[in-house]
Amino acid sequence: MYWLQRLQEPKFWLLGIAAAIATLHLTLVDRISNAELFATSFLFWLAAGSLVWDKRHTLTLRSSATSSILGACLLGLVLLRSTSLPDSNFFLRAVPFVSMLGLCLLASGARKLRQYWKELLIFGLLTLHPALELLLQLLDLPTLTAKAATFLLWYSGVDVQRQGVFLQLPTGRVEVYGACSGLQSILQMLNISVLFLLMVPVRPLQRLWCISVAVLLGFVVNSARVSLMAILVAFSQKNAFDYWHSGDGSLIFSMIAVLLFGGFCWLAFLRSSRKHLDEGAQANG
Numbered sequence: 001m002y003w004l005q006r007l008q009e010p011k012f013w014l015l016g017i018a019a020a021i022a023t024l025h026l027t028l029v030d031r032i033s034n035a036e037l038f039a040t041s042f043l044f045w046l047a048a049g050s051l052v053w054d055k056r057h058t059l060t061l062r063s064s065a066t067s068s069i070l071g072a073c074l075l076g077l078v079l080l081r082s083t084s085l086p087d088s089n090f091f092l093r094a095v096p097f098v099s100m101l102g103l104c105l106l107a108s109g110a111r112k113l114r115q116y117w118k119e120l121l122i123f124g125l126l127t128l129h130p131a132l133e134l135l136l137q138l139l140d141l142p143t144l145t146a147k148a149a150t151f152l153l154w155y156s157g158v159d160v161q162r163q164g165v166f167l168q169l170p171t172g173r174v175e176v177y178g179a180c181s182g183l184q185s186i187l188q189m190l191n192i193s194v195l196f197l198l199m200v201p202v203r204p205l206q207r208l209w210c211i212s213v214a215v216l217l218g219f220v221v222n223s224a225r226v227s228l229m230a231i232l233v234a235f236s237q238k239n240a241f242d243y244w245h246s247g248d249g250s251l252i253f254s255m256i257a258v259l260l261f262g263g264f265c266w267l268a269f270l271r272s273s274r275k276h277l278d279e280g281a282q283a284n285g
Contacts, residue, residue, distance in 0.1 A: 011061060014107050017075070018049075021099045024082055025092070032087045035251060036184055040191060044096060044126055047195050048119040055115075063109035071105030074098055090130060097123035118198045125191055132187055141181035148223035149176065153230060160230070167226075169234040174226070182222030189218035189257055202269055209268070214261050221257040225250070 022045045029038045052059075063071070078099050081091065100123050104116045113120070125132075142165045149167060153160040161168040165176045193214035197207050225244060232241040243249045 010107075011056075014061075014103060017106075018099075018103055021075070021078065021095075021103075022049075024079075025095045025099070028082060028085065028095070029092050031085065032089075032092070034089075036188065036254075037089070037092065040126065040188065041092075041096065043192075043195070044122050047199065048096075048100065048122050051118050051122075051199065052116070059108065059115055060112050061107050062112075063106060064111075067105045067109035067111075070110075071102040071107075074102030074105070078102070093129055094127045097127045122195065122198065125194060129187060132190075133183060136183050136186065137178075141183055141186075142176045142178060145181045145219070145223050145226055146176040148220065149226040149230065152224060152227045156227075158231065167230045169230060172233040172236070174230045174233045176226055180222075180226055180229075182219050182226075185222040185254060185257060186215050186218040188254060189214040189261060192258060192261060196265055200265075200269060206269060210265070213264055217257050217260050217264075221253055221260070225253045 026038065026041060026045070029041050078095055082095075086092070097120065100116070100119055101113075104113055104120070108115055146162055146165045146167060150160055150162040153167070153169075159170055167174050167176065190211065193211045197210055202210065229241055229244055232244065244253075
């Protein structure tokens with residue numbers, strides 16, 4: 001009887017709807033075999049769920065009829081469009097934001113949307129991904145990556161020459177084109193740094209350092225990957241090249257960048273915060 005009474009509460013229905021939409025979205029993303037989008041979407045859903053759970057006791061769950069109707073319409077549009085099993089990259093990136101907005105309107109109404117600004121910002125980043133890609137393309141990333149990879153190879157003692165976006169080695173050359181420029185790696189690290197800042201309070205200057213280091217790590221680690229692929233081309237290792245270029249090897253470098261960023265955050269922010277907490281506990285004791 002107790003559970004039946006609890007299940008009649010609106011928050012449990014909202015939780016069920018959120019879980020169903022998250023599952024639907026991840027299933028649709030999995031269909032198009034986009035590992036980067038799936039990993040990012042899974043991480044964003046997990047982070048948003050964690051943020052909502054942490055403040056569940058302080059949320060105002062009261063919505064007006066107008067807000068409820070609007071929220072239901074947004075969710076209905078998402079479900080209706082999903083029945084056609086879309087593979088549009090933009091639609092799949094916009095689904096979490098539109099769904100989250102609809103859930104927020106259902107739960108708390110338009111006047112209390114500020115309660116969910118962090119969650120909406122998280123999914124807003126996913127929606128704005130194409131726009132951020134266009135902005136980064138203005139920086140001529142292929143040329144910058146080629147220069148960085150050339151420096152890494154030269155520093156490692158490899159005889160290399162750069163001709164525009166081509167890395168010329170004695171026995172072969174490799175072109176650094178758009179897909180190898182590190183654009184996706186940079187955006188991935190930018191997203192992860194924003195997630196960290198939303199979940200861990202730091203000072204304004206530290207926020208700037210955090211985002212800058214994340215973006216730099218994404219760029220440098222990808223440049224190291226390009227350097228490795230250039231060496232593999234020089235030694236005619238086609239299978240190894242394909243593995244590090246488009247296989248699971250590319251994901252390994254993404255994991256390396258994330259681990260390095262995690263280590264930086266621990267050393268720069270989390271360790272010092274924990275130390276201060278321990279000192280405060282000892283002083284109170």
